[in-house]
Amino acid sequence: MARLTSLHVISAQEHLRDQVAHALRAALIAGDLRPGMIYSAPALAAEFGVSATPVREAMLDLVREGLVEAVRNKGFRITELTEQDLDDFTELRAMIEVPTVGRIARLARPEQLEVLRPIALEIVEAARNHDILGYLEADRRFHLGLLALAGNRRLVEEVGNLRKRSRLFGLNRLxxxxxxxxxxxxxxxxxxxxxxxxxxxxxxxxxxHMSHVRSLWADGQQRPGGS
Structure with missing residues (x-):
């Protein structure tokens, strides 16, 4: 298996399961792990420089998020998003986020909203620098921080879960x-x-914006090496 450029050796002092899961997501986003391909825990463990156990545990976390699926006696297959999946995720998020943003516009104070401006600028800077992980992390903080102003913790959690399942893959080309x-x-x-x-x-x-994101998903899927 080719060396995964997004992976790095993880020290024993760190929380291996969480660190491995984070690095696996990074490899998915970068396109180093290909949709439809099967990867074994021992092979990935060798790339990380850890035992297979934390890799299996991390992969199970990604199974619960819908990013990978277990293949008996073989390993884990990277989940492919279909056009219908993309439409479904976009529709669900729009049903929640669009009216919530309208409510926030009516109720939130300008100073509450301005707290998000440095994060918005951080998103742009990361995109210009091709910092994919930085882009996604800042994007997550912006959207969830904005929705939090509506005062509904469960709503924020649900959107957070939807974002995990609709993770953008292969963004380097975009x-x-x-x-x-x-x-x-x-x-x-x-x-x-x-x-x-x-x-x-x-x-x-x-x-x-959400329609634009939907088109980015589709573009990423259609390009060789994208998802």
Whole structure:
């Protein structure tokens, strides 16, 4: 198996299961682990420099997230997202997030929203620098932090779970073409609308942003090595 560029040797002092799971997600995002391919725990363990046990445990975490599936006596297959999967995830998130953003625009104070501006700028900077993991982490903090202003903890948890299942794979190529930067800049546009209290505009912007993300998923799937 080719060396996975996103993986690194993990020290014994760290929480191996969580660290391995994080590195596996990074490999998925970078496209180092290919959808439809089967990977064994011992082979991946050799790449990490750890025993197979934390790798199996981490893979089971990813099974629960829907990112991989167990294949008896062989290992784990990277899950492929279908067009229907993409549509379903987008529809579910839009049903939750679009009206919630409108409510936040009506109720949140400008100073509460401005706390998110450094994160929005961080998303853009990460996209421009092709820092895929940095982009996704900042994007997660922005969206979940924004939704938290609605005051519904369960809503935030549910969207967080949906985001895990709809993880963007193979984003390196999209970053290189500039598509990721265009999506990143939409966070600033959304925040500007929210600060001015434009609920209708914020809802429209959020829906357009999610449609853009949906197209990025599709583009990533259609490219060789994408998912």
């Amino acid at each position: 970053a290189e073409t500039g598509q990721l930067t265009a999506s990143a800049e939409e966070h600033i546009e959304l925040l500007d609308l929210l600060v001015t209290g434009d609920a209708e505009g914020a809802e429209a912007c959020m829906l357009a």
